[in-house]
Amino acid sequence: MAHNGDGGATRSGVALVYRLWRRVARVSDSDETNRATRGALILCGGGSRRMGRDKASLPFGTETMLARVIRIVGEAVPREQIVVAAGADQALPPLPWAAMVVRDRDADRGPLPALVDGLKSLPTNVSAVFVTACDAPLLELAFVEALFAALEPRIDAAVPSDGERLYPLTAVYRPSCVAALQAALEEGDSSLQRALRSSTFRLKSLPLEQLRSVDAELRSLVNCNTPEEYQAALGLFR
Numbered sequence: 196m197a198h199n200g201d202g203g204a205t206r207s208g209v210a211l212v213y214r215l216w217r218r219v220a221r222v223s224d225s226d227e228t229n230r231a232t233r234g235a236l237i238l239c240g241g242g243s244r245r246m247g248r249d250k251a252s253l254p255f256g257t258e259t260m261l262a263r264v265i266r267i268v269g270e271a272v273p274r275e276q277i278v279v280a281a282g283a284d285q286a287l288p289p290l291p292w293a294a295m296v297v298r299d300r301d302a303d304r305g306p307l308p309a310l311v312d313g314l315k316s317l318p319t320n321v322s323a324v325f326v327t328a329c330d331a332p333l334l335e336l337a338f339v340e341a342l343f344a345a346l347e348p349r350i351d352a353a354v355p356s357d358g359e360r361l362y363p364l365t366a367v368y369r370p371s372c373v374a375a376l377q378a379a380l381e382e383g384d385s386s387l388q389r390a391l392r393s394s395t396f397r398l399k400s401l402p403l404e405q406l407r408s409v410d411a412e413l414r415s416l417v418n419c420n421t422p423e424e425y426q427a428a429l430g431l432f433r
Contacts, residue, residue, distance in 0.1 A: 229322075230271070230272070230273065231273065231320075232320055232323065233271065233273065233276065233321065233323055233325070233343065234272060234277070234278070234317040234318070234324040234370070235268045235271075235276065235277045235278070235324060235326070235327070236277075236278050236310065236313040236314065236324055236326045236327075237261070237264055237265060237268065237278070237279050237280065237326075237327055237328070237329055238280045238306055238309050238310070238313070238326070238327070238328045238329065238364065239251040239261055239279060239280065239281050239285070239287070239328065239329035239330075240280055240281050240282040240283075240285060240298075240309055241282075241306075241328075245420050245421045246419070246422060246425065247422065249285070249286075250329060250419060250420075250425075251281075251285070251288060251329045252286075252287075252288040253419070253425060255332045255428075255429070255432065256432060259288040259289075260329055260330060261279070261288055262288060262289065262290055262291055263332050264327060264328075264329050264331060264334060265277060265279070265290060265291055265292075265294060266291050267334050267336060267339075268325060268334070269291070270336050271325065271336060271339045271340055272325060274292055274294070275295075275318075276317065276318055276321055277294050277295070278294070278295045278296070278297055278313050278316050278317060279294050279295065279297070280296075280297050280298075280299065280309040280310075280312065281297070281298055281299070282299050283298050283299055283300070285298075295316065297312055297313055297316045299312070305386070305387060306328075306363075306387055307376060307380060307386070308380060310326065310376060310387065311376050311377050311380060314368065314372075314373045314376075315370075315373055317370060321370055322370070323343060323346050323367055323368070323370075324367065324368045324369075324370060325342060325343065325366075325367050326364060326365070326366055326367070327364060327365050328364045328365075330418050330419040330420065331364075331365060331415065331416070331417065332419065332428055332432070333414035333415060333417045333428055333432065334365075334414075334415045335409065335410045335414065335415045337409040337410065338365075338406065338409050338415035339415075340409070341409045342355075342365075342366060342367040342401070343367055345367070345399065345401055346367045346369070347399065349397065350369070350398070350399045351368065351369050351371070351372035351396050351397040351398065352366055352367065352369065352372060352391065352396070352397075352398055352399065353366060353367045353399045354366040354391060354398060354399070354400060355400075355401045355403055355406055355416065356400035356401060356402065357402075357403050361391055361392075361400070362416055363387050363388065364418075375390070375393065375395050376390050378395070379393065414431065417431075
């Protein structure tokens with residue numbers, strides 16, 4: 196896969212794909228979140244046990260995985276409204292710019308506590324937040340734009356789904372949903388999947404087949420949790 200720079204040709208191509216997706220998905224212009232009120236949360240505080248080393252610092256092309264994900268997300272979200280959620284003692288690799296960093300308070304409880312803390316840390320003007328993990332180096336800008344476009348006014352989150360499984364770590368959330376997520380934690384349940392499926396959470400599931408119009412092979416959903424998955428992702432990138 197060729198490395199995409201920041202040139203005008205790349206941006207115009209993404210814009211064309213995005214407009215076509217909106218037409219196919221029948222997303223109205225009133226549903227799109229203004230770029231100035233977008234935020235992003237990048238989770239990188241996991242233990243990386245299956246990988247055997249810190250995933251955020253793994254090289255991917257000329258960048259680390261975390262730096263690459265931040266750079267791609269920064270094309271859709273104002274840089275000052277991107278938050279990195281890291282482990283309490285995690286040493287982060289150099290970042291493309293001075294992103295805000297929040298530290299996990301509840302280690303080994305999964306992504307839900309980090310998601311709650313991250314959503315709380317964003318500026319008050321942010322009305323929609325793209326959430327992803329640092330181990331998704333094949334993320335496509337058009338995929339991010341499609342998720343933002345799918346978030347309707349009275350929806351807590353737009354989350355890709357294959358019909359059975361949700362993909363909550365490549366999704367867009369309303370910051371206002373933090374109360375519902377916090378309630379799940381206070382009840383002793385740290386499962387993000389169950390929190391999203393609760394009766395109080397207004398979830399919009401996005402069929403994967405619909406998202407293929409902006410990311411044909413759904414590479415944006417590829418995570419690198421093991422050395423084998425990391426090598427496979429590098430093979431797709433080269």
